[in-house]
Amino acid sequence: MNKNTETFYNANIERGILSALVYDAQLIDMIEEEITSELFYIPFHKKVYETICNLQENDKPVSEEFIIVDLKKINSFDEEVFLEILSATPISNINGYIKELRELYARRELHHLSLNIKLEVAKQNSSDDIISNIESSLLSITHERKQQNFFCLNEIFNDVNKHIELMQSKKDSLIGIDTGFTALNAYTSGFNSGDLIILAARPSMGKTSLAINMMLQTSSFGNGVALLSLEMPKDQIALRMLSVVSGIPLATIRGGKMTIEQQKEIANIQKKLTNLSIHIDDSPNLTLQKIKSKVKKLILKNPDTKLVIIDYLQLIDSNSTKDRHLQISEISRGLKLLARELGISVMALSQLNRSLEGRADKRPMLSDLRESGAIEQDADLIMFIYREDVYKKQEEKQKESELRKKGIDFQSNFKEDLISRAELIIGKQRNGPIGTIELEFVKPNTSFREKNQPQTKVFEFQLA
Template identity: 35%
Template sequence: MNEVARVDGPAQPADMDAVPQNIEAERQLIGSILTDNDLFDRAASVVQSAHFFDPVHQRIWDLCAARIQKNALASPVTLKPFLEGDEGLDALGGPSYLVTLAASSVAPYAIRDYAQMVHDLAVRRALMSLGRDVTAKAGDVTVESEPSEQIVEAEQALYALAEQGRAERGFQSFVSAVTQAVEVASAAYQRDGGLAGLSTGLKDLDRKLGGLHRSDLLILAGRPSMGKTSLATNIAFNVAKAYRRGMTHEGKEGAVEGGVVGFFSLEMSAEQLAARVLSEAAEVPSEQIRKGDMTEGEFRRFVEAATGLQNAPLHIDDTPALPISQLAARARRLKRTHGLDLLIVDYLQLLKAASAKDSRVNEVSEITQGLKAVAKELDIPVIALSQLSRQVESREDKRPQLSDLRESGSIEQDADVVMFVFREEYYKEREKPGDHQLDKMAEWQAAMDAIHGKAEVIIGKQRHGPIGSVDLSFDGRFTRFGDLAKPWQSGER
């Protein structure tokens, strides 16, 4: 969108009476700053010069800001030399107008309310400007002007408009920081497990990661058939199933347990993904669901599971070859309409860059940067699945490592957490000796028994904590990962 759609550059149409503005509030706000410079920081956390409707007020505000930031006094007397010959000021009565402003100051306790009023009226003007811009572009019918692209641009502009004007945090006292840390820890403690982030539903993985942290990009990588999609589906199901709405520790209404999940399935259809979720919930093998080969009891469990999950906040988008800009726009729309606490993308290499690049490495770099931007913008964890290169297969030790990531530079750099799914059983099955090799067969069978139903999540990078491995159970019949019972946990699961 062009500049006219932004709060910091509002257009001023000829019919001023139709434009939301309050000149008197602007005067009193600036007058208060001119009489007490200490109030500037309180107002500047809400309003900027471009939020003022009157261009003269914009210039006066900029001068005030420049002088106050240099620890110099901003008053009618000190500003006068900088505004000599200003045509706009001359039209309002010249330098004496500065004295008039100072005389119209308001009480210090009201300064933030006046700043908020000036800001809100600027947002209204920007909305009107954005509407005119969208109308003009829609009416300009050209080959280059695709309606779908216009919708994405309009949504991006609207979301940016909604996010503008939030007070900057700046420096905080240690007492304030400690208070917030205690509030986060208290919320984590009440979440049963002491997690700082969203629970995956897998206890050992949660302990290693501390949960899924907001604004983080997590890469879940593996070779085909390792179970990447299964693990991502399990996490999505666990988060959506645990969803409970209430008042958060921040004093807002939202998810206090679990969360709303958005799942971009670029490889599988929504129906196939739903079948996987239902297979896990109903404990009916996914291939039997696909073939319809179920007993009456299994079908009843399948229907009961479907009924129980129909209200789970799990939203699936199976549009193939989605550009990163479209994905971001759809994620914004989902958060605005239904809320969004976790986003999963299956998988990274199937996304498209917004524009053609000279190499695939640069395209993947744009995609990973875009996903990280979505995580920060929407303040949610984003899990993106990724394929590994074939060089894993040529090594004797098949455990993946960071260098195995395709186009690994950008993925490794932009991700906060990189995890690999590894099932040794998959490779061991392919080493089965011939039936006539009895000694080798017995040795192979013993090795298979030791690793059967086990999987490993290798954490190769983590900004918030240590790297290492997490052992999980894996039931291939239901494509389900779970917590692995340790020998000393015979009495608990």
């Protein structure tokens, strides 16, 4: 081993920790959550630590004899190095040794990373790929350094009291970020940090439209919002945003049929919207790992980001060869862990099973969540969109088609209302009640608003 390598590990530190564990097995339970075998540099030391942990887990004595037997079983015993461990100087502060072990591991990984960067550059790989690999490696090192242990009630109550004081100082009852809908805020107290939120519906019900509404409203209150759209291109999302805020029909904006006054209004709204902390990524074929990497990078640059919206859950790719429902289970769990790790709200849009359309009452239920019951388990808040007029329109079209096939001249007199009734059904809430909120869907703008909202525009812009 050269001198440069030796600066990134300390054999005495490693021996001291292992020796302490051999002579005092009670220490294992205290430190097992603090370190892994990867933190050890010397290969034999890794094996010894793994063997000690296995013996403890299987309720076997952690003694010199048992360690030797198990190491010999896997042809990994080195008598000389093992004697060095046993003869190591006793240590009184194992936590100090662990801290140093972790520090050396981090330095070692950073050194390896710097060498890999040189190799990647020498291979003339693209700078984007190199930067992405660097960021992923740094995130991995950072994660390894983070540890979470038990907290005593005194510490927990201190945090609780700070929260109570904060709530008492606020003018409203919101705990989380404002959803933009008064009735929804009343049910949920806002979207809470660390929560996984599921917004589910059958096609054409308006999942993306409601998500865009919430994105605009939430960001207008000063919160950063990220939208990862795996289905709709960013320019289409931008057109919808302009229609929602202006009240000008989407078809008018998209078709370029605006009046001079409308064009001026759109230009003014664009200036206002650019002041909001909204970031959109319309990359297709994203995996959970890519989503996590993108979100973490975004938050490093934009720490005001409080809500991440993913449209939609079933489009997230997986490198796994497992059945799709198991893949979705892993994805939903991963999104929940991402929300907790970063202290943000993650909203994932989701499809529902087609089978619900065979029922007389087509209002969604938790059992209708598509491909995985794990979504129901992982989510803190599950909301469904139901619009009866969508089914009425489908039924009338089907009736008209069937009668015409029989030679009967039938013209449906069904007329779509420009503003129709919508229900936002709270099917699950971990920390609050369930129920139904009545909204209105404004078709020309593909937008939702509070029932009987008095203003003429569907979105009351909050910024001056």
